[in-house]
Amino acid sequence: MKVFLYILFTFSTLLGHAQNKQLSIIRSEESVISKKLDEDELNVDADPKEKEMLLLRLKQQSEALNYHVGVLRCVNKLMRLYSSQGRSREVVDLGNDIKKSITDKKDLQGIISTIYRLNALNLGYLGLDDASQKDFRTAITYAETIENRDAKLYKLSLCYQNMNVYFAKKYLENRKYGDSTVYYLNKSQELAKQIRDNNGVVSNSLKYSQIAFNDMRLGMYYLQDTDTPGNLKQAEKYLLEAAKIYNNRQYDIPPDDRVMMLNQLSWLYLEKKDYKTSIDYAKQALTMEKEYRDPENRVESYEFLASSYLETGEKEQSKFYMDRYTLLKDSLTLADKKNADVSMKKMVSEVDNEHKMLTQRQWLLTGLLFCGLAIFIWILWGRKKRSLRKKYEEMISKLQNETLSNQSYENNAEPIPAIKNGISNDTEKDLLVRLENFEAQEVFLDKDITLTTVATMFNTNTKYLSETIKKYRSQNFSNYINSLRVNYIVHKLYNEPRYRDYKISYLAEQCGFATYQVFILAFRKEHGVTPSYFIQNLKHDKVITLEQ
Numbered sequence: 391m392k393v394f395l396y397i398l399f400t401f402s403t404l405l406g407h408a409q410n411k412q413l414s415i416i417r418s419e420e421s422v423i424s425k426k427l428d429e430d431e432l433n434v435d436a437d438p439k440e441k442e443m444l445l446l447r448l449k450q451q452s453e454a455l456n457y458h459v460g461v462l463r464c465v466n467k468l469m470r471l472y473s474s475q476g477r478s479r480e481v482v483d484l485g486n487d488i489k490k491s492i493t494d495k496k497d498l499q500g501i502i503s504t505i506y507r508l509n510a511l512n513l514g515y516l517g518l519d520d521a522s523q524k525d526f527r528t529a530i531t532y533a534e535t536i537e538n539r540d541a542k543l544y545k546l547s548l549c550y551q552n553m554n555v556y557f558a559k560k561y562l563e564n565r566k567y568g569d570s571t572v573y574y575l576n577k578s579q580e581l582a583k584q585i586r587d588n589n590g591v592v593s594n595s596l597k598y599s600q601i602a603f604n605d606m607r608l609g610m611y612y613l614q615d616t617d618t619p620g621n622l623k624q625a626e627k628y629l630l631e632a633a634k635i636y637n638n639r640q641y642d643i644p645p646d647d648r649v650m651m652l653n654q655l656s657w658l659y660l661e662k663k664d665y666k667t668s669i670d671y672a673k674q675a676l677t678m679e680k681e682y683r684d685p686e687n688r689v690e691s692y693e694f695l696a697s698s699y700l701e702t703g704e705k706e707q708s709k710f711y712m713d714r715y716t717l718l719k720d721s722l723t724l725a726d727k728k729n730a731d732v733s734m735k736k737m738v739s740e741v742d743n744e745h746k747m748l749t750q751r752q753w754l755l756t757g758l759l760f761c762g763l764a765i766f767i768w769i770l771w772g773r774k775k776r777s778l779r780k781k782y783e784e785m786i787s788k789l790q791n792e793t794l795s796n797q798s799y800e801n802n803a804e805p806i807p808a809i810k811n812g813i814s815n816d817t818e819k820d821l822l823v824r825l826e827n828f829e830a831q832e833v834f835l836d837k838d839i840t841l842t843t844v845a846t847m848f849n850t851n852t853k854y855l856s857e858t859i860k861k862y863r864s865q866n867f868s869n870y871i872n873s874l875r876v877n878y879i880v881h882k883l884y885n886e887p888r889y890r891d892y893k894i895s896y897l898a899e900q901c902g903f904a905t906y907q908v909f910i911l912a913f914r915k916e917h918g919v920t921p922s923y924f925i926q927n928l929k930h931d932k933v934i935t936l937e938q
Contacts, residue, residue, distance in 0.1 A: 419451070419455055419457075420452075420455060420457045420460060423448050423451055423452055423455075423457065423460045424459075424460065424463075426444070426448060427448060427460070427463050427464070427467065438471060438475065441471060442468065442471060445464050445467050445468050445471070446464075446468070448460065448464050449461060449464035449465065449468070452464060458491075459501075461488070461491075462488070462492075462501045462502065462505065463501060465484055465485075465488045465505060466501050466504050466505055466508075468484055469481045469484050469485060469504075469505060469508040469509070469512075470504075470508065472484070473508055473511070473512060474646075476684070476685070476686065478512040478515045478516050479512075479516070481508055481509065481512040482509060482512050482513055482516065482518075485505060485506070485508065485509030485512070485525075486509065488505060489505070489506070489509070492505075495535075496532075496535040497532035497533065497535050497536055498535070498536065498537045499536070499541075500532075500533065500536045500541050500542075500545045502532045503529045503530075503532040503533040503536065503545050503549070504529075504545065506525045506526075506528045506529035506532060507525070507526065507529040507533075507545075507548060507549050507552055509525050510522045510523070510524075510525035510526040510528075510529060510552065510553075511552045511555055513525060514552075514555035514556055514559075515555065519556055519559075522555070522556060523553075523556060526549060526552070526553050526556075529545075529549050530546065530549045530550075533545040533546045533549055534546070538591050540585050540586055540589040540591050540592045541591050541592060543581045543582070543584050543585050543592075544581075544582070544585055544592045544596065544597070544600065546581050547578045547579075547581040547582040547585075547600055548578070548600070549578075550574045550575075550577045550578035550581065551574070551575065551578035551600070551603065551604060551607070553574050554571055554574055554575060554607065557570045557571045557574065558571060558611075568611070568615075571611050572608070572611065575604050575607050575608050575611070576608075578600075578604050579601065579604040579605075579608075582597060582600040582601050582604065583601060585597045593642075594640075594641065595641045595642040595643070598635050598638075598641045599635070599641060599642075599643050599644065599647065601635065602631075602632040602635035602636055602643070602647075602651075603632070603647060605628045605629070605631045605632035605635075606628070606629060606632040606647075606650065606651055606654055608624075608628040609624075609625045609626070609627075609628035609629035609632065609654060609658070610625075610654055610657075611625075612624040612625035612628065613625045613654070613657055613658065613661060616661050622661055622662070625658060625661075626658060626662075629651075629654055629655060629658050632651060632654075633651060633655065636648055636651045645678060645681070645682040646682055646684050646687065648678060649675050649678045649679050649682065649684065649687045650675075650687055650690075652671050652672070652674045652675035652678065653671070653672065653675045653687060653690040653691055653694065655671040656668045656669075656670075656671035656672040656675065656691070656694040656695075656698075657690075657694055659671065660694055660697055660698055660701075663701070665698040665699075665701045665702050666702075668694060668698040669694075669695060669698045669699070669702075671694075672691045672694040672695045672698070673691075673695070675687065675690075675691045676688065676691045676695075679691065685718060685721075688718060689715060689718045689719050692711045692712070692714045692715035692718065693711075693715050695707075695708075695711040696708050696709075696710075696711035696712035696715055699711065700712075777918075778918070778919050778923060779927075781917060781918040781919050782919055782923070782924060782927050785880065785917055785919075785924065786884075786931075789880070789881070789884045813854050813857060813858065817850070817854065818858060821848060821850060821854065821855065821858045822858065822862060824847075824848045825858070825859070825862070825863075828844065828847070828848075829874060832878065833847075834871050834874040834875060834878075834902065835875065835878065835900075835901060835902040836902060837902050837903075837904055839871065839902070841855065841856060841867045844867075855867075869915075871902075872903075872912040872915075872916070873912075873916055875901040875902045875903060875909075875912070876901070876909075876912050876913050876916045876917070877916070878901050879897050879900065879901040879913075879921075880917070880924070882900075883897075883921075883924065883925060883928060884928065887928075890925050890928055890929055894906050894909070894910065894921055894922065897909070897921060898910075909921070
């Protein structure tokens with residue numbers, strides 16, 4: 391027995407050492423991946439193709455080790471790389487795939503927020519607006535959980551800035567979205583300006599690049615509508631603020647942002663009719679763009695050059711750039727459409743596959759839920775039907791026990807006290823008699839009748855009349871008149887079958903209502919059923935009586 395226990399102890403010890411060694415190897419490999427990712431972050435001058443291959447290889451290694459953070463970091467960097475190259479479809483493919491594996495509740499380092507933000511941004515570029523807005527909201531939720539204050543402010547600022555992909559497009563369709571554009575850009579700007587300088591996490595270059603970009607976007611917003619007084623001045627203010635930062639060499643501003651800035655200055659001076667300066671900035675943008683290729687920026691430069699040369703009367707130069715603008719613009723439009731179509735087809739395909747994976751039990755559960763809902767609705771409908779029928783029968787019973795000239799109000803009168811609310815006994819008696827005569831004479835059918843009118847008819851004041859109606863008819867004046875009118879038409883429908891063939895609008899007019907909608911509401915309030923229901927049942931009951 392001792393020998394067995396010794397062997398078991400030795401085996402367990404060796405197994406523990408082996409597991410610890412294996413775990414140590416895994417941790418070491420994860421550390422190597424992490425280090426390479428950090429080096430890649432610094433190696434901004436690396437060839438994009440080489441960088442892509444390295445990141446794909448590191449992603450594959452991370453997946454093999456089940457290194458979740460490593461996979462997220464690789465995907466994050468790949469999405470940023472593809473975004474910088476305008477490869478929106480590949481960004482969305484990566485983003486939609488990695489989202490399925492994200493179960494984290496918090497985003498301490500801001501990686502998950504960036505993944506959702508980049509996916510949202512590129513979904514917007516592809517025209518998939520609803521999916522884009524959904525991912526932006528998720529990105530903001532994750533960004534709120536980032537531990538470091540400055541990193542959190544920076545990520546949130548980026549989210550609110552990027553959301554304008556949606557509002558900028560909507561603004562072209564409807565100007566009401568302009569307020570949202572300004573709101574989110576200002577919100578982004580407010581957050582960016584709260585980032586501390588030299589904080590050790592978010593560099594000054596990133597902070598001021600963000601501030602300058604927001605200024606540039608605000609300038610572009612105001613340039614879209616220079617016919618509105620003050621907009622051109624606002625555009626100039628924001629663009630010149632942005633230019634100060636872009637021209638400050640202490641900040642490492644991305645070259646494509648500099649190209650975009652030059653184009654916006656070209657646009658500004660085109661609107662100011664300073665065509666020479668506009669041409670100068672557009673040519674500077676083209677020169678820089680040759681080094682950092684971006685067709686979106688190039689097509690803008692062509693447009694501003696074509697417009698400026700046309701204004702200066704240099705038609706050949708204008709045509710030269712307009713031809714290039716048209717060709718490139720058509721190519722970009724076609725490419726965007728293809729990317730959007732491919733992404734949409736893939737998303738639809740993924741949804742279809744998910745539906746196919748539903749088990750028979752899930753389908754059965756769905757069917758049972760629908761059956762339960764149908765039974766519940768049927769029960770409610772049956773109850774409502776019985777309730778309406780009961781109210782209808784109560785109406786018929788009441789009508790059978792009274793005549794049009796013998797209103798039920800006479801039976802509701804309470805004993806008259808000597809004095810109440812300042813109204814004497816004799817005055818109340820007189821008003822009651824007048825009310826009964828008023829009801830019998832059908833004066834209430836007059837559409838223009840008011841409390842003041844009736845008070846004048848009764849030779850009293852509106853206060854006494856109103857108090858008497860409330861006390862003996864249990865209603866305010868308006869409801870009292872509506873009640874009289876409704877009961878008038880109820881008796882007509884019951885006693886004179888021809889009324890049942892009239893339109894509801896005619897019946898409403900006959901009993902003094904200004905509109906048939908008010909008539910229907912008053913009828914339902916008085917008896918709990920609509921006039922149509924009452925008429926239909928009267929007709930139906932008549933048929934049954936004849937058949938019997």
